[in-house]
Amino acid sequence: MLIRLAFLANYSLERDIAGRTLHKHPDDIFVVAYPGSGGQWLRRLVANLLDPSNSVTEANVMSRLPDLYHLSRRGFAKMNRPRIIFSHECFDGEYCKVIYLVRDPRDVAVALCEQRRQGGSVENALSLEQFVPLFLTKTGEYQGGWSEEFSGSIKANQGFAYRSRLKDEFLGTPASWGENAMSWIGARGRDPNAMLTLRYEDLVSDPQAELGRVAEFLNLAGLNLDGSPERIRLALEAAKSQATPQEPGKWRKVLPETAVQAIESVWGPVMTAMGYALQADTVEQCR
């Protein structure tokens, strides 16, 4: 009861985390990536692109390019427009402009498992082979529940946090890799004005060109950026100290055969459409 009142007080002050209830504007630009797809790296690249003279830090990334899950509704309301917002969500028609980052799901599996182990949400003893069917190729079993349940912690300048069990219900649901990617491609795959699709692998192999596309898209979306090669080079330079991208193809070394098969059997056609060669096909050709 007390906690409900506390939430209500926070709601009145718009101190609750925005999440999926964020009030969107038509000029908002969203950077969307499934967790484990290198989204945080892209987020920092874009943040640097916005202001290369003052490079982004862990402290100011929330004010320059905040994510949906750690900022209050009030915090979002106070931002200067056009806002650029980071999100993991599936398709949302109210996101008018979207930069969607996609990554080979076999590498996503590896990255996500590492992330979860570090974050403590899966045990270190859990193998990749077990991780894939439990957390990657399966979508969450949502049991439903009351939105008002939350833990009482308020982080400075951020907002009211929810209990993790209900985060999915209320804050948002990235769903599975395939559902996330398919929902965006199904809705916007043929509409390059509304969605710029980037592949993590291309961003690693030619960051200069890919970030150039990002700058062009941001300018078409209403920003007034200097998209010159020099400025892009500066943004890349500035991001080097903050995040080093993982080399694509790590799955070949660490992902067990059964896990590869599990991923390819669920999403093979999506991977092919995104230009990721299937191991199943390669094996076929060798025979």
Add this chain to the structure above:
Amino acid sequence: MFGHLKSSARYALERDFSLRRHEVWTDDIFLVSFPKSGNTWTRFLLGNLMNPDKPVGFADIERVVPDIAVCPRADFRRIRRPRLIKSHDGFDPRYRRVIYIIRDPRDVAVSLYYYAKKVKNIDDSFSLDAFIKRLFVPGRSYSGTWGENAGSWLVNVTNITEFCLPHNGVNPHSAGFAGAKMVAPGASGHGRKFLLVRYEDLLEDAQAGLRRIAEFLGLEASPERIDQAVARSSADSMRKLESAQNLQWATTRETRKDIPFVRQAKSGQWRTALSANSVAEIESAWGHLMRLTGYELASIT
């Protein structure tokens, strides 16, 4: 300030609308479509099928098959489960049982044009051509365009290439996938139960369409009950109900009364109503989706 207090009070009493704040249960059944695609008719058909004792009207439809955007949260959570819920949302991974109603976007355009006038979004001088060019094809006022709404729900592993443009030198059509078996369009991954219903099929044979939906929901439905539900939900009876109850239904309460909500209830109106330009505009944006769902293209693309 006053508005602020009001919204807080509403929230405290759970009188605010559910929208994306709603909690979803795994046994919820969603009746999803883009606006003006026969959703209200389907709500009546199902409402009447499940409540044979008394015909459903506009005054009580929000109780029988609540609209997720109209029903206050407090009422929404009191509905007996499994809940049957109407929604215009784009893809939502939490919806585990979905009936998606699709209608020829060219007819949707005509219908939505009159609806936009009815709800006073546009005035009488606004032309149909301008509506399609400026509001219908590029507009996201109904949480996504027609193509985004349908595409987000209809895409799956067997048809994904239809939704891609070649990018980065990769042509999605060049690489085949041997193991893929064509299945009906629809986001049926991860065990989601998905039923695609074409409004036109429902118009042609409402009994058969309703039987199919009842089977999908696992409802026992005798032919007599199906017939009764179809009769009680006919365009004529819905028109009568509308003129008697339009002030009791939130959707029509504050709209123009000279334009009806239940309009022609027919298909193919676009053939006479739309200009060739408008047809081409719609087909060039969403031809891939129309082909996928069996709507023949009229313009040469």
